[in-house]
Amino acid sequence: INTQTMAKMKDGVMIVNCARGGIINEQDLCAALQSGKVAAAAFDVFEQEPVDPKHPLLSLDNFTCTPHIGASTEEAQENVAIGIAEQFVDYFKRGIARGAVNVPSVAPEMLPQLQPYLLLAERMGRFQAQLLDGGLKSVTVEYVGEVSQLGLAPITVSVLKGLLSPILEDVINFVNAPIVAKERGIEVKEVKSSDAGDFTSLIRIKVEAGQKTHTLAGTLFNRQEPRIVEINQFQVEVVSEGQMILIDNVDRPGVIGMVGQILGQHDVNIARMQCSRVERGESALLIIGLDCPLSPSVLDLLKKEKDILSVRMVNLG
Numbered sequence: 001i002n003t004q005t006m007a008k009m010k011d012g013v014m015i016v017n018c019a020r021g022g023i024i025n026e027q028d029l030c031a032a033l034q035s036g037k038v039a040a041a042a043f044d045v046f047e048q049e050p051v052d053p054k055h056p057l058l059s060l061d062n063f064t065c066t067p068h069i070g071a072s073t074e075e076a077q078e079n080v081a082i083g084i085a086e087q088f089v090d091y092f093k094r095g096i097a098r099g100a101v102n103v104p105s106v107a108p109e110m111l112p113q114l115q116p117y118l119l120l121a122e123r124m125g126r127f128q129a130q131l132l133d134g135g136l137k138s139v140t141v142e143y144v145g146e147v148s149q150l151g152l153a154p155i156t157v158s159v160l161k162g163l164l165s166p167i168l169e170d171v172i173n174f175v176n177a178p179i180v181a182k183e184r185g186i187e188v189k190e191v192k193s194s195d196a197g198d199f200t201s202l203i204r205i206k207v208e209a210g211q212k213t214h215t216l217a218g219t220l221f222n223r224q225e226p227r228i229v230e231i232n233q234f235q236v237e238v239v240s241e242g243q244m245i246l247i248d249n250v251d252r253p254g255v256i257g258m259v260g261q262i263l264g265q266h267d268v269n270i271a272r273m274q275c276s277r278v279e280r281g282e283s284a285l286l287i288i289g290l291d292c293p294l295s296p297s298v299l300d301l302l303k304k305e306k307d308i309l310s311v312r313m314v315n316l317g
Contacts, residue, residue: 003028012039018068021045030056033063044068097174110151117147117203118158120226123240123316124205124218125162127228130314131246132167134210138187139163147201148192156190159205204230234276234285241316242271243290247302248309251277251284255307259286262305266298283309 001015002025015038017024026047032038042064043057057063087098121141141156160177172180181188204217217230218240228238231246238244249255256275263270269291277284294313302311 001025001029003031006032006037009037011037013037014039015041017042018044021047021049026055026057030060033057033060038062040064042066114150114154116220116224116226117150117155117201120218120220120240121155121158121203122162123226124203124216124228125159125164126166126316127162127240127314128205128207128214128216129163129166131214131216131231131312132207132209133212136163136167136184136186137208138189139181139208140189140191140206142191142193142204142206143202144193144195144197144204145199145201147203148194152190152192155203156188159203160188163205163207199229202229231276231285233278236274236276236285236287238274238287239272239289243293243316244314245288245290245294245299245302246312246314247286247288248311249284249286250307250309251279251281252307255284256286258305258307259288259302262298262301263288266295268292268294268298 001023006013006028015024015029024043029038029041033041040062041057044066045068046055046065051058051065058065091097139159141152141159143150143152143155147155154174157174157177160181161172161174164172164177164180168180170176170180178188199219200223202217202219204215207214207216215230215232216228218226218228221227226240228240229236231238247259256273260270270288271291272289273287275284275286293315299311299313302308
């Protein structure tokens with residue numbers, strides 16, 4: 001606001017600035033107050049602070065100024081200190097970022113219901129990231145069933161955090177995950193649907209990377225336990241924790257035995273195992289949970305077998 005803008009105002013206008021110093025040209029305002037164009041003005045912020053005691057505005061009878069100290073009484077300072085301490089406790093003990101302006105916030109009463117989905121979403125993202133070839137182009141997160149009625153922004157951020165963390169050297173967190181995705185040109189979409197089929201709730205992630213589209217779906221068993229139930233075209237039931245290898249293979253007798261023999265010969269213990277196929281005799285997926293990461297040499301042995309199409313190591317910590 002300066003001489004030109006004040007000239008467009010009605011004579012006798014009153015101006016109040018309790019926002020930021022510099023919004024109003026103080027020299028122009030002083031002249032307008034002296035001429036009567038502006039009847040009166042009140043500030044609690046100035047271009048230069050602390051304000052110079054010789055500032056010309058301070059000598060005018062039709063100008064009022066007060067300190068910009070809405071929270072500077074003893075009572076207010078105590079309440080602010082208590083509020084800040086409570087926010088730290090909420091964040092470090094329960095993961096709630098109350099009042100945050102750069103991360104989706106979760107109401108305390110919603111956190112128990114939302115927390116398992118946050119864990120599921122991040123693990124799904126980490127899982128998916130380790131199966132991709134080529135740069136990420138787009139991410140679509142589909143929420144189906146009961147979960148679609150929740151506040152979805154924190155869950156989507158959890159997916160992005162999980163997806164980007166294994167790929168990038170930078171530390172990815174709930175604050176910067178959406179920013180990093182945007183900077184890298186990754187399109188992010190949310191889709192809702194009420195029908196979850198056989199599940200009460202389902203989260204499905206569709207990722208375009210390189211020249212392929214990859215799909216991963218997960219749910220909660222007993223409303224608490226994260227499970228991956230779909231990997232591309234395969235229906236599965238994967239406990240989303242620890243180390244595992246995913247083997248794409250030809251659906252043929254002897255493949256599971258061959259894999260087990262190679263692992264056994266190298267003292268690799270199998271914690272859990274399952275297989276899935278779409279049609280008999282076509283491709284199949286073998287998922288093996290391990291107690292420790294597989295060495296590169298054993299991975300190479302598996303990859304060299306004639307009925308093995310691909311081998312991926314997934315680490316969910």
